[in-house]
Amino acid sequence: MQESEVIEVDGVFVGTAIGKSKLGERLFFAIDQRLRSMHGQILPSLADLKLQAQREFRGMPTLPSR
Numbered sequence: 001m002q003e004s005e006v007i008e009v010d011g012v013f014v015g016t017a018i019g020k021s022k023l024g025e026r027l028f029f030a031i032d033q034r035l036r037s038m039h040g041q042i043l044p045s046l047a048d049l050k051l052q053a054q055r056e057f058r059g060m061p062t063l064p065s066r
Contacts, residue, residue, distance in 0.1 A: 007050060009057040015039075017049050032057070 003019035007028070014032040019025075020042055026049045030039035035056050043049040054060075 005046065007053050009054050012057070014053055014057055017046055028053070 005017045006013060007015045007017055012032060014035050015028055015030040015038070017026040017028060020027045024045045025042050026046050028035075028038050028041050028043065028049055030036050035053060038052065038056055041052075043052060
C-alpha cells in the first residue's frame with residue numbers, strides 16, 4: 001500500500017502527494033485547477049512538493065528542476 005498525504009496551501013486542499021519510492025520521491029495528484037500544471041509530476045521529496053505547490057498556488061515563478 002502506498003503512502004499518501006493531503007497537500008494544503010493557505011488552508012485550501014490543492015492535491016495529494018503519493019509515495020513513489022523509498023528514496024522519498026512523491027507523485028502529485030492535483031485537485032485545484034491552479035495546480036493542474038503540476039499534476040502527475042514526481043518531485044524528489046515531500047518538502048520539495050509542498051514548496052512547489054505553494055509557489056504555483058500563489059502565482060510565483062517555479063523553481064528549476066534538480
